[in-house]
Amino acid sequence: MPELTHDDAIVNGVRLHYVEAGDGPLVLLLHGFPEFWYSWREQIPALAAAGYHVVAPDMRGYNDSEKPHGVDAYRTDELVADVTGLIDHFGEETAHVVGHDWGGAVAWQVGIDRPERVDKLAVLNAPHPGRFREVLRTPSQLRRSWYIFFFQLPWLPELFLSARGYESIENIFTDTPTNPDAFTEDDVRRYVEAAAKPGALTGSINYYRALFRQSVPTQLRSLVGGSNDSFDVRVPTMLIWGTEDFALGNELTEGLDRWIPDLRIERLPGASHWVQNDRPERVSDLLVEFFAE
Template sequence: MAAWTHREAIVDGIRLHYVEAGDADDPLVVLLHGFPEFWYSWRDQLPALADAGFHVVAPDMRGYNASEKPPGVSAYGMDELVGDVVGLLDHFGSDAAHVVGHDWGGVVAWEVAIRYPERVDRLGALNAPHPGRFREVVRTPEQLRRSWYMFAFQVPWLPEALLGSRDCAAIPEMLRGSAANPDAFDERDLRRYREAACRSGALGAAINYYRAAFRDEVRREVGALLGGRRESPPVAVPTLLVWGERDPALGTELTEGLDRWVSDLRVERLPDASHWVQNDRPERVNELLTEFLRTTE
């Protein structure tokens, strides 16, 4: 099993910590984590993909764990998050890479593929909806109910205060309580997630992703009313969407109707997995990713 090493990169003036596995001469795969995670959410994928012949990099996204935490909501807008991924590709001297993301990391991965298709060989999204489909579904009563926390996160300071209370006990409670597989997170795993969340400024930065996204969406809607573009651009790269069906926050209807935006799409639904799909079913996710990323045109 391939070992990993910890390194840092300066991307657009921001220090990003990342974990790296595999041979630097192999095809590059960038793994982007979600909320409230960090690079460690890919602990089962890092060695598996490296052993399969890939150079695998899993950063702590800006604001998380050991990466720098710039102040202010605007530092966590989509332009900045996409720029971090492109900057990482530049850091490794890679013209293009496979980009795989879960949850928020998947949201960013979709946007990288939309904005910079020439920099993405293949796109993998794990329980992360296409932005156009999410804008449709979030207006329904059921998804509004599921997405209540996204709106609660718009309140200043209170969400991070509540999540940070009791030494961030809500984080391991959330992970363990919503996982489909009782073995997805052991005590050591939960302790690491808790420690990462309790780092100074980490929870506020993580919640700023939601605040910045809300502001971006308001600006987008206002722009559309003034004659701007509302429809999401197409995704021009081969895409794999893996979806744990037992996700309490994101309904399976988000996996439907995507052929309007993605012409080369494969959808794999896992009925016995939750939102934390790569932790609930690591072997199956590793198989899917390896097969997909090894495919050549």
């Protein structure tokens, strides 16, 4: 990687750590669970070399960012405000917003709630909330999504994930990629160290807890009911999808034109949930090409 600048920003009342590289239009890279900014290690230099100002934050609750207490601090509206706050912090009106997994869920919501702040939206292996609500009702996706319901329990998920030296975190990165070179031993060590920081497991799991508990009916809360009418994404959007995702079925990529009129779908056969690590060059090329269109 090129030399990265590490810094902090106070946005939406929370201190967020981030790394940045390059100059040009702003690109925000939002990681998922159980990750941190390092998940974009292959895309940061590629986007910076293509002429973009690339910023990859640790999302609230993760790694070196602040970990506010309480489930309510991880409501979707707070996460959206973190993203728009970062755009403001860098003195921009808009940004290209990219998200994977939970970062993708937040990116979807920014595109839905604050389209005026988004130049282009790119989502990697994270389902559109309207389509996820539909598919989650099927037996196959319910089986895949068992962990979402497990994460609603107090303290037990943290105990499970930290047991035997965070073995479950290690297994996520060693057992599920389709590319044997996706994660080195050093990469896995970094993820475990990030997850082991005080409060990080609870902060990251609180994303799932808040999804079910938030009192304001935001779009991502649609898992428990509501109308599909408010899921429209009125910005140019690209969905990149690894077809061998252990947690998300490929049917989640179907029927999205109801909500997203300007949509491009890039399915990467053989890539796993960790699509930007399984196919780093292809994902980087797709992002550079999409932003330049």
